[in-house]
Amino acid sequence: MEIEGRLDYIIAGAGAAGLSLVYYLNQVGLTDRRILLLDRAPKTANDRTWCFWEVGEGIFEPIVFRRWEHLAFHGEGFSTVLEIAPYRYKMIRGTDFYRFMDQWLDAQPNVARAYAEVTSVTSDGDEAIVRTRDGHTYRAAWAFNSILFDPPVRRTTYHYLLQHFLGWVIYTPARAFDPQIATLMDFRVDQASDTRFVYVLPLDAHTALVEYTVFSGELLPRAEYVRQLAGYINDRLRIADYEAQHEEFGVIPMTDAPFPARHGARVINIGTAGGCTKPSTGYTFQRIQRHARRIAQALKATGRPHVATPLLHRRYELFDSALLNVLDEGRERGRRVFTDLFARNPPQRVFRFLDEDTTLLEDLQVMSSVNIPVFMAATADALRRRLAPPRSHPLSHTDSSTG
Numbered sequence: 169m170e171i172e173g174r175l176d177y178i179i180a181g182a183g184a185a186g187l188s189l190v191y192y193l194n195q196v197g198l199t200d201r202r203i204l205l206l207d208r209a210p211k212t213a214n215d216r217t218w219c220f221w222e223v224g225e226g227i228f229e230p231i232v233f234r235r236w237e238h239l240a241f242h243g244e245g246f247s248t249v250l251e252i253a254p255y256r257y258k259m260i261r262g263t264d265f266y267r268f269m270d271q272w273l274d275a276q277p278n279v280a281r282a283y284a285e286v287t288s289v290t291s292d293g294d295e296a297i298v299r300t301r302d303g304h305t306y307r308a309a310w311a312f313n314s315i316l317f318d319p320p321v322r323r324t325t326y327h328y329l330l331q332h333f334l335g336w337v338i339y340t341p342a343r344a345f346d347p348q349i350a351t352l353m354d355f356r357v358d359q360a361s362d363t364r365f366v367y368v369l370p371l372d373a374h375t376a377l378v379e380y381t382v383f384s385g386e387l388l389p390r391a392e393y394v395r396q397l398a399g400y401i402n403d404r405l406r407i408a409d410y411e412a413q414h415e416e417f418g419v420i421p422m423t424d425a426p427f428p429a430r431h432g433a434r435v436i437n438i439g440t441a442g443g444c445t446k447p448s449t450g451y452t453f454q455r456i457q458r459h460a461r462r463i464a465q466a467l468k469a470t471g472r473p474h475v476a477t478p479l480l481h482r483r484y485e486l487f488d489s490a491l492l493n494v495l496d497e498g499r500e501r502g503r504r505v506f507t508d509l510f511a512r513n514p515p516q517r518v519f520r521f522l523d524e525d526t527t528l529l530e531d532l533q534v535m536s537s538v539n540i541p542v543f544m545a546a547t548a549d550a551l552r553r554r555l556a557p558p559r560s561h562p563l564s565h566t567d568s569s570t571g
């Protein structure tokens with residue numbers, strides 16, 4: 169497609185959210201819209217692995233690399249294997265997603281791709297304007313932006329944690345893994361003063377993605393992730409002879425600070441930049457799918473991309489803030505909280521709660537499974553912060569744009 173004149177939609181950032189959105193737009197039948205997909209560079213690396221739970225088959229089922237129906241959980245004095253049916257825990261490798269989308273895009277005559285550093289995405293009247301460093305200005309009826317130009321300003325009103333992790337795909341000649349069981353969280357590691365766990369996603373009997381994960385305010389020196397990860401593989405998995413075939417490092421913002429839904433009238437933010445990351449867990453991929461699907465459906469139905477959150481649904485924002493407050497204020501160890509959640513609820517209820525699909529009765533069941541006085545104090549503090557006049561955060565700013 170020629171990129172001339174006014175476009176219908178520009179999608180800035182062709183990562184998980186941008187690519188998902190363009191896919192949904194065509195899926196709902198908007199195949200006559202002229203769409204431009206912009207990113208700074210084509211995807212050439214397996215830069216991330218997405219894991220999520222899901223019932224039934226999802227839209228990207230053909231590229232799901234592995235799926236598990238059993239999840240091991242090791243908490244505080246509690247270990248179990250969770251049977252999660254009808255859910256399945258799934259893994260999509262970045263490289264498979266990007267390749268799938270590349271091939272699909274090649275066959276979409278209404279979508280053009282361009283590679284350049286995007287410098288601004290703004291609204292001007294009834295137009296969205298996207299500028300790139302190489303001097304181009306593109307105009308469209310709507311722009312969808314997944315570039316985090318302005319990470320949330322740190323204020324005392326909100327909580328700011330980071331989920332940071334280093335993982336290796338390891339291969340060992342011994343049959344060390346049960347491919348049927350993935351470890352969702354293993355808290356049997358030194359907790360230091362925050363929340364730390366390892367997850368183990370077996371790809372076959374010899375190979376697994378092992379990831380050391382921390383919820384805290386600041387990143388660790390690289391050597392510390394390496395020391396902890398290697399220690400877990402040696403001491404807990406009891407694997408001495410292995411080869412690390414691939415490394416993944418990531419930082420995901422865990423904050424209840426709002427990510428603006430829009431930039432003016434014509435720019436809709438999507439992905440992490442659009443607030444799709446679940447503040448209390450960092451899970452984002454499925455929320456991106458939901459958001460993108462709803463935008464595409466709204467465009468199809470009304471010509472406008474606006475999706476509203478029902479008022480009652482906003483209770484989950486308070487639940488997220490309460491958990492962040494518990495962790496941030498050190499009211500209780502994250503290990504204890506997640507142990508209570510998984511020891512006292514069926515995993516399906518926990519998943520529904522984290523997916524924000526629970527009934528009010530289920531909310532009560534989940535809430536009564538954790539330390540009630542601790543969470544009441546945290547909720548009260550989270551509310552008090554919202555009502556107090558905002559001040560700049562006393563801590564130094566940590567870059568949270570990596571996710």
Ligand SMILES: Cc1cc2nc3c(=O)[nH]c(=O)nc-3n(C[C@H](O)[C@H](O)[C@H](O)COP(=O)(O)OP(=O)(O)OC[C@H]3O[C@@H](n4cnc5c(N)ncnc54)[C@H](O)[C@@H]3O)c2cc1C
Pocket residue numbers: 180181182183184185186206207208209215216217218219220284285286287314315316416417418419420438439440441450451452453454456570571
């Ligand atoms: C290593 C890692 C692992 C993760 N694993 C999981 C997981 O297992 N489950 C889960 O639910 N979530 C996970 N996440 C969180 C989240 O799902 C991902 O970060 C997801 O990729 C976010 O999608 P996005 O489109 O918002 O951002 P991205 O996928 O990062 O896409 C943004 C795009 O914008 C482009 N871009 C940025 N700046 C510019 C610019 N100025 N000009 C042009 N292009 C630009 C980038 O090149 C990129 O392609 C993970 C995150 C990371 C970092």
